[in-house]
Amino acid sequence: MSSSNENSLSSSRIWKAMKKGMDVFKRGTRWSLGRDSNLRFWYDSWTSNGPLRSIIYGPLTREEEEIKVKDLASIDGWNWGKLSLILPPKIFLEIQAMPRSHFANEEDRIISNATANGNFNLSSAYILANGEAPQFFDGKWIWKLKVLPRIQSFIWMCFHNSIATRERLASRGLQVDTVCPMCNLHPETIIHLLRDCHVAASCWQSLGMGVLSFDFFSLDLRSWLANNCKTTSASNHLQISWIVIFAVGIWALWSHRNRVVFKNMPSSQAIHRDIIHRAVEYALVAQSTITKQPRIARNIRWERPNRGWYKLNTDGSSLGNPGMASGGGILRSESGTWVKDFTRKIGIATSFVAECGLLGMGSTCV
Numbered sequence: 469m470s471s472s473n474e475n476s477l478s479s480s481r482i483w484k485a486m487k488k489g490m491d492v493f494k495r496g497t498r499w500s501l502g503r504d505s506n507l508r509f510w511y512d513s514w515t516s517n518g519p520l521r522s523i524i525y526g527p528l529t530r531e532e533e534e535i536k537v538k539d540l541a542s543i544d545g546w547n548w549g550k551l552s553l554i555l556p557p558k559i560f561l562e563i564q565a566m567p568r569s570h571f572a573n574e575e576d577r578i579i580s581n582a583t584a585n586g587n588f589n590l591s592s593a594y595i596l597a598n599g600e601a602p603q604f605f606d607g608k609w610i611w612k613l614k615v616l617p618r619i620q621s622f623i624w625m626c627f628h629n630s631i632a633t634r635e636r637l638a639s640r641g642l643q644v645d646t647v648c649p650m651c652n653l654h655p656e657t658i659i660h661l662l663r664d665c666h667v668a669a670s671c672w673q674s675l676g677m678g679v680l681s682f683d684f685f686s687l688d689l690r691s692w693l694a695n696n697c698k699t700t701s702a703s704n705h706l707q708i709s710w711i712v713i714f715a716v717g718i719w720a721l722w723s724h725r726n727r728v729v730f731k732n733m734p735s736s737q738a739i740h741r742d743i744i745h746r747a748v749e750y751a752l753v754a755q756s757t758i759t760k761q762p763r764i765a766r767n768i769r770w771e772r773p774n775r776g777w778y779k780l781n782t783d784g785s786s787l788g789n790p791g792m793a794s795g796g797g798i799l800r801s802e803s804g805t806w807v808k809d810f811t812r813k814i815g816i817a818t819s820f821v822a823e824c825g826l827l828g829m830g831s832t833c834v
């Protein structure tokens with residue numbers, strides 16, 4: 469069946485919905501390289517930037533047009549000499565960091581472009597469908613915080629920008645006034661309510677600016693929550709950890725706001741005292757926040773490989789996740805004698821990919 473106007477053709481609801489979502493699907497997926505990858509180097513989407521030809525201009529010979537990933541990649545590295553165009557540094561570093569061992573044992577496969585681990589999930593698809601840039605989010609640490617479960621849930625919702633402040637409600641189409649009910653000056657965003665509003669700001673200063681970082685009032689919401697929930701600092705109050713003060717603090721500010729909005733109660737000037745009181749009460753009940761767990765000394769030392777074997781130790785890191793990554797390794801014999809070592813700039817990669825890449829590099833340098 470053919471028609472000059474494709475949209476006039478009769479089709480099922482499912483097919484119509486699939487066509488509607490095709491653009492989101494294309495933006496949200498890419499190929500993960502497999503063994504002897506048959507993907508076209510320029511025209512298939514296999515980097516985080518989509519097809520390379522859509523972002524790199526310049527003439528290509530017919531031979532270059534048809535070049536495949538497997539023509540450039542080998543276990544020893546990338547053969548850049550076959551390309552006449554120079555790749556932008558960010559893309560070059562991303563490709564450079566793809567460990568060859570990654571695509572040594574499986575076929576090309578489609579993965580999600582909107583999550584850090586490549587697995588599909590509905591929330592990342594929803595963000596893409598709304599036209600927003602994907603945000604890689606790892607919030608598992610929230611569930612390890614030693615605070616009340618309801619505060620953990622509250623922090624989780626803050627991370628997902630889903631606390632029902634007036635600005636959030638308006639962004640979902642509700643007809644509400646977005647002005648902050650506490651100061652009547654600024655839009656009530658989550659970061660405004662919990663930090664920047666003068667009610668919150670004076671509360672945090674009363675709680676002890678001495679332990680706060682210099683960028684406390686300038687970080688974005690996620691960094692602000694993560695930094696304060698991961699710090700090892702003690703607060704000024706009975707050596708209770710700052711994490712407890714902070715977590716109780718944001719919860720108390722939210723509760724206080726709701727009392728003002730929904731119960732018409734007057735705004736309190738002494739929220740910080742209530743926070744200290746609740747934090748002390750929690751810390752006394754949950755002893756572990758005051759009494760540090762005794763440290764157990766454990767000897768960590770290099771152990772010899774079995775007779776006739778060599779041992780390769782590697783370590784790598786990335787500045788950001790993903791970010792510029794580098795690392796190195798050392799190869800030793802069964803007697804512990806140095807055999808070989810190496811250091812490498814890996815490119816732009818996650819710390820996990822960097823660690824895997826080093827293992828591959830180490831095994832090939834032997």
Ligand SMILES: [Zn+2]
Pocket residue numbers: 648649650651652653654660661664665666
């Ligand atoms: Zn305000």
